[in-house]
Amino acid sequence: MKKTISLVLSMLMLLSLALTGCAAETQTTANSKEIILQIGNPQMTINGAEKPIDDNDTAPVIVNERTLLPVRAVVEEMGGSVLWNGETKEVTLNYGADEIKLTIDSKTAYLNGEGRELDTAPQIINDRTMLPIRFIAESFTFDVLWDGETQKITITKPETQAETEPETEPAIEPETEAQSKTLVVYFSATGTTKGLAEKVAKVAGADIVELVPSQPYTEADINYNSDCRANREQNDDTARPEIANVIENFDSYDTVIIGHPIWWGTVPRIIYTFMDSYDLSGKDVYMFCTSGSSGISTAVSDVKKYAPDANIIDGMRGTSSTDESQIKSWLEGNGYKK
Ligand SMILES: Cc1cc2nc3c(=O)[nH]c(=O)nc-3n(C[C@H](O)[C@H](O)[C@H](O)COP(=O)(O)O)c2cc1C
Numbered sequence: 001m002k003k004t005i006s007l008v009l010s011m012l013m014l015l016s017l018a019l020t021g022c023a024a025e026t027q028t029t030a031n032s033k034e035i036i037l038q039i040g041n042p043q044m045t046i047n048g049a050e051k052p053i054d055d056n057d058t059a060p061v062i063v064n065e066r067t068l069l070p071v072r073a074v075v076e077e078m079g080g081s082v083l084w085n086g087e088t089k090e091v092t093l094n095y096g097a098d099e100i101k102l103t104i105d106s107k108t109a110y111l112n113g114e115g116r117e118l119d120t121a122p123q124i125i126n127d128r129t130m131l132p133i134r135f136i137a138e139s140f141t142f143d144v145l146w147d148g149e150t151q152k153i154t155i156t157k158p159e160t161q162a163e164t165e166p167e168t169e170p171a172i173e174p175e176t177e178a179q180s181k182t183l184v185v186y187f188s189a190t191g192t193t194k195g196l197a198e199k200v201a202k203v204a205g206a207d208i209v210e211l212v213p214s215q216p217y218t219e220a221d222i223n224y225n226s227d228c229r230a231n232r233e234q235n236d237d238t239a240r241p242e243i244a245n246v247i248e249n250f251d252s253y254d255t256v257i258i259g260h261p262i263w264w265g266t267v268p269r270i271i272y273t274f275m276d277s278y279d280l281s282g283k284d285v286y287m288f289c290t291s292g293s294s295g296i297s298t299a300v301s302d303v304k305k306y307a308p309d310a311n312i313i314d315g316m317r318g319t320s321s322t323d324e325s326q327i328k329s330w331l332e333g334n335g336y337k338k
Pocket of ligand 1: 189
């Protein structure tokens with residue numbers, strides 16, 4: 001087994017040397033990228049600059065003689081995206097024209113729909129999906145150098161490789177393409193959804209507007225352990241709390257991202273007031289929520305029922321610590337393009 005690993009690593013090293021023409025301390029060019037990771041080290045080096053792999057102190061590890069790398073950090077640094085489906089435990093990685101689908105603890109992976117056997121199944125370590133180095137290298141054709149002495153892995157994206165778009169698809173000049181416009185519209189009673197909405201708008205490159213209730217919700221209004229206003233509204237199908245502000249040029253947006261807290265498992269009634277006032281027909285709609293623990297699926301299906309002509313694409317439950325890379329993966333993983 002050890003011999004096979006050394007052989008594979010040596011081959012990768014030779015391949016890398018052949019392609020890059022020099023050793024680990026490669027000079028990177030504007031379009032190339034070099035990531036250096038080290039076993040047990042939660043810091044990585046991107047084109048010479050050190051930064052943490054993630055907020056969880058994740059570090060590459062060796063498990064059963066295989067080097068496992070935190071896949072999200074590597075793929076996102078290379079310009080790809082990672083989408084995690086917690087329910088099915090599936091991970092979808094997109095890079096350039098290639099798509100990999102993996103399932104945690106399963107040795108079968110799919111590269112562009114074609115089944116591939118892995119010798120080590122992806123694992124969750126420290127809340128992060130960890131993948132064998134060889135699989136990443138082979139699938140996404142990154143160059144990989146392994147230095148056994150320092151236990152460092154140097155991953156290089158060759159200069160010629162595309163950033164995110166498949167090479168076969170010609171880039172559309174922004175000047176000639178009709179600019180698609182996105183609006184983040186959100187309601188937030190205590191500020192949690194507001195914080196997330198601001199990050200979503202930044203990642204999506206979208207305009208943002210808050211649904212401001214004409215009658216603001218007081219603390220007593222949302223004290224859901226009592227017979228409060230919010231509870232009464234949620235129990236009343238016809239409740240439509242009035243919105244104080246007007247959304248300008250709503251028709252000019254072709255994508256709408258709706259953010260809201262979960263109230264009794266679904267959207268607060270003010271979202272229905274919004275849907276009564278603004279027509280979502282034909283628009284691409286993404287939804288996100290914050291909540292104590294409930295998921296977003298009921299909210300999504302309720303909105304789908306209420307706006308059957310909207311193209312409701314997906315929903316994401318976030319928290320105040322959801323970061324921009326997670327939002328980016330979610331949006332891009334669901335076909336969103338700026
Ligand atoms: C009336 C009411 C009902 C709620 N119902 C739920 C619920 O069913 N499930 C849940 O996980 N959280 C529930 N929550 C918690 C909120 O979804 C959570 O605190 C949310 O992050 C608040 O967002 P905001 O700060 O943007 O208002 C409820 C909160 C209120 C006020």
